[in-house]
Amino acid sequence: MIPNPDPESSINRNQVIISGTITDLASPRYTPAGLMIAEFKLSHCSNQQEAGIQRRIEFEFEAIAIAETAEKIIRIGSGSNVEITGFIAKKNRLSNQLVLHVRDTRII
Incomplete structure (x- = not known):
C-alpha cells in the first residue's frame, strides 16, 4: 500500500511541463455531468x-484534458505546437498505463 503523503511535502509533487505537437486529437466526449473530455497524443522532440x-529525444504519449482545458485543446487543434502543464496519473483505476492530465496549455 502506498502511503498518503503530506500535501505540503515535496514527495507529493507531480508536475510536468513539456512542449510538443498535438496529434491524434479524438472527437470530444462528455462526462455524465456534461464536462467535455479531449483525448489526444503529444509528440515531443528535443535535444x-x-x-x-x-x-x-523523440517520443509520443497519451494526454487528456477536461472541462475548459479540453475546450482549449479542441480550439487549438491537431498539429499545433503547445506547451502543456499537467500531472501524470494512471489511465483508469484498473490500468497501469500512464497518461498526462492537462491542467493548462498555450500555443508556442
Missing part, C-alpha cells in the same frame, strides 16, 4: 544533455 552527452 537533452545527459552525463555531458547531447541526446536526441
Whole structure:
C-alpha cells in the first residue's frame, strides 16, 4: 500500500511541463455531468544533455484534458505546437498505463 503523503511535502509533487505537437486529437466526449473530455497524443522532440552527452529525444504519449482545458485543446487543434502543464496519473483505476492530465496549455 502506498502511503498518503503530506500535501505540503515535496514527495507529493507531480508536475510536468513539456512542449510538443498535438496529434491524434479524438472527437470530444462528455462526462455524465456534461464536462467535455479531449483525448489526444503529444509528440515531443528535443535535444537533452545527459552525463555531458547531447541526446536526441523523440517520443509520443497519451494526454487528456477536461472541462475548459479540453475546450482549449479542441480550439487549438491537431498539429499545433503547445506547451502543456499537467500531472501524470494512471489511465483508469484498473490500468497501469500512464497518461498526462492537462491542467493548462498555450500555443508556442
